[in-house]
Amino acid sequence: MAEILRPVPQVDLKMAEQSDGSMNSSSVGDTLKDDLALDRRLLWRRDLVLVPIMGILYTLLFLDRTNIANARALGIGSPTGLEGALHMPPNGFNIALVIFYIPFVLAEIPANLVLNLNKIKPRYFLGGQMCLLGILGMCQGLVQNYGGLLAVRFLMGAFEASLPAGATYMISTYYTKRDAALRFAWFFNFALAGPFFSGLLAYAIQRLEGTGGYQGWRWLFIIEGLMTVFISVFIVLFCPNFPHEAQSWFLKPHERDRIVSQLEASRGAETKGSAVDDVPIWKVLVDWRIHLFTMCFFCCDVTAASVSAFSPTILTELGWTSTVAQLMTMPIWASGIIASFVVTYISSRVNLRTPFILGAICFQLIGWIIMRVYVPHAGVRYMALFFMSVGTFPQMPILMGWLSANLRGRKYLAVGMAWMIGFGNCANFISSNVFIRAEAPRYQTGFTTGLVFTVVGFFLVSSGCALLVVKNQKRETARASMSDAERERHDELYFKFVL
Template structure:
C-alpha cells in the first residue's frame, strides 16, 4: 500500500516543504494509505471502482474538452448578451417614439431586466448542480429566445416592461451557470483563459450587434413592423433555434459526461482533486455548504470587487451607441463605430486571461486594468473633443471587459466545494447585475451630448472596484500567511491527539478522522488550501 507523508498539523499543500523547515513544529509522521485512499475515493465516489488512467494523454484530453465545451457555450453567451443589449441599438431606430415612452421610462425598461436577472441567479446555480446542465441551460435559452421574439411584437410600454422582466428571469442562469460549470472541468490555473474566451463573446456580441442592427434596420416596414421590432424578432428566433439544438451539444459534469471514456472521466476527477478541488468526484447537497458561502466575508468583498466592473460594463454596452451618436454621428454610423471598440476589447480580454493563468496574479491584474478604465472615464468627463472622447472609449473598454472574467476566475479560484462555489459565484455575479440596474439609469437625455453625470458615476464604480480589489488581495494574502505559520492547522485523530502536541495555534472545527475528511468538510478553509492572489 502506498505511503504518504503528512505533517503533524496535517498540511499537505505545495508549501509543505517550507513548513517542514520551521523548527519546533516540523515533525512529520507517516500516515499509511492516505494518498491511496484519496485516489480511490475519486473513482469510488461514482461507484466505478479502480480505473486505469495510465493511457490518457493529458494534452489531447484538454483539447478535447476545449472543443466540446468552449465554442458552443461562447456562442450561447454571444446570443445572450446580444439579446439583452440590442435594446440600445433599437433605441436609435425609433423604439421610444413608436412605443410613446420618454427617456425615464426607457431607463426603467433597462433596469427591470437586471432586477429579475439578479434575483434568480443563485437559485439557478443550485438547480444547475442538481439537474443536468444540458437540460437546464437549454431550457433557459429556449424560453428567453421566445421572450426576445415577443419583445418585437409589443405595442406599448407595459408590454416592453413585461418582456424585459421575463428576459432577465430566463437569462439569469446562463452566465453564472456556465462559469460555475467550467470551473468544475478545469484546474484553477486553466480556468482564467477559458472564462476570458467565454466572456469575450460579449465583446464579439457588441461588435456583431452593431453590424446586425444596422443591417436589420433596413427591414423597416416589412410586414408592417418597424426596423427596431425586427431586431428583436430575428435575434430572438436565432436564440430559439440555438436553444432547441443545445440539449444535443451541451455536455454534463465530468463524472457523467458521455463524450468521454471511463478512464478519461476518472482522469479528470483525479487531476482536479490534485488541484485541491476535493468535490470533483461529486458532492451531496447540504445546506451548510450554502451557508458557508453566505457567511464567508470573502464572498461579500468579492461582490463589491465584481460590481466595480460589472456596473460600468452595462453602462458601457447599453449606451455606447448613444454616446457615439452624440459625438456627431447618426444612427447607423454610430452603430458601426462601436465595432472596432469591441474588437479591441475582445483582444485585450483574451490576452489578459492567458497572462493571468500563466502568472497567477489575478488581483494585481484587476487593479491595473481598473486604473486604465479610470483614465478613460476621466478623459470622457473633461473632454469636449469628439476624437479624444472616442479614443477614451477604447481605454474604458480595456479597463472594464478584461476584469469581468478575471474577477470571476479570481473568486472561483478561492472557493472550494462545488455547491459553495456555485452559490458564491451566483452571489457575486448577481450583485454585479443589480448594479447594472443602477448604471442603466445614469445616462440621462438631459445630460447629452457629454453625459458628465453618467461618466462620473461609472468612475465611482471603478473606484469601488479598485479599493475592494486591494482589500480582497490583502485578506487572501494574510490568510495564506496564517496557514504558512500553522495558525489554521486541524486536529487529526490518532495523529496529534497527544495533549503535548496540541498548542494554541490549532484552530480546527472539531477533530477529523483523516486529512481527506478535513479536506472534504472544510473545503477552502482546510489548512493545506492556498488562496490565489
C-alpha cells in the same frame, strides 16, 4: 504567489516492473508520456466542446440583453423609433433596462442550486430556458405599447437568470484552478462578441425598415430572437453533463475518471458527502470570499454596463448618424476582446491576478476621466471608450477565475458563481439610471458615478489581495501546531488562497 499543484500522472508500476524485480525505466517513461498525451487530448476536447457551447450560449444571451441599446439608436428622435412608436416617457428607456435585472438578480442563486442538484440534466435545463428566452426576445419586436415591452423584459430577466451563472458554473466544474482562468476569458469574449455583432446586425437590419409593415428596430428583436431559438436546439443536443457522468460521446469512462481525479487534486474532493459539501447553505451565503470578489466585479461591471447600454447613444450624440454609430461600436468591443485574451493569457501563465486587475483599472480610470472633464473633440471622447473597454473587460474573466480558484466544493461554486454574476449585474441598476437624458451630452452624473466606482474597485482589489495574504499566513501558523490527522481535516476545509 500561491502555487497550484497539478496532479502527477499515475504510472502503473506493476506493469513497468521487470521479471527480476527491478524497474524498467523505459516503460515508466513511456507510460508517463502516454498519460501526459492523454491529459493534453482531454484538455483540448473540453476546450473544443464545452467552452464553445457555453460561449455561444452566452453570446446570444448578451446579444439579446443588449440589443435594446442598438434598437433605440436605430430610430433615436424619430416618431417611428423604439421610444417614439411605444410612446415611452422620458425615463422609459432607463426603466426598460432596470426591469430586466430585477428577476435576473433574484433568481440567479436558486437557479444554480437547482442545476447543482442535477435532477434536470444541464443540456435540458440550459437549452430549454434559452429557447424560452429567444421566444421572448422575438416578442420584444411585436409589442404594441410601452407596458408590453416592460412585461416582456421582466420575463426575459426571469428566464435568463440561470443561463450565465449556470454556464460559468459548468466551466468551473470541468477545469482545474489554473486552467479555468484562461477558459473564463474565452467564455467571456464570446459574450463580448454579442454586442460586437449586434452593431453589425443593426446596421444590416436597418435596411428592412418598413418590410412587412415593421420598423427596423422590430426586425432587430425578431431576427436575433429567432437565432437564439435555433441555437438552443444545439445546446439541448450537445451540452455535456457534469464531469462525473459525462456522456460517452464526449468522454470515455477512463477519461472521465482521470478528469475527475485531476479536479479533486486541484480543488479537493467535491463529491456528495465530503466535508466541504456538508457545509450548510447559510454559511456559504455569508462567506466573505464570495462577497469580496463580487463587490470587485460589481465595480467593474458599472463600466461594462455603461458601455453596453449607452455607447450607441453617446456615439450618436458625438455627431455620427445612427447608422454609422452602430458600426463605430464594433471596434470598441473588438478592443475589449483582444485585451481580454492577451491580459488573461499572461495572467494565467504567471499564475498571478492582482497586478493585472489593478493595471486594467488604471486604463479604465483614464477613460472615465476623459469623459468626466468633457473633452469637446469627438475623437478624444471616442478614444475614451476604448480605454474603458480595454480596462474593463480583462478584469471580468480574471475575477471569475479568481473567485472560482478560491472556492472549494460544488455547493460553494454553484452559489459563488451565481452570486457574482447575479449581484454583480446589479451594477446595471446604477448605470441604467445615472445617464440622465436632460444632462446630455455631458452626463455629469453618469460619468462621475463611473469614475467613483472605478476608484472604489481599485481599493477593493488591493484590500482583497492584502486580506488573502494575511489569511494564508494565519493558515500556515495554525497548521504548524496540528497533528497529521488534524492537518488533513483542516486542509479539506481551509486551503491556501491564490493571489
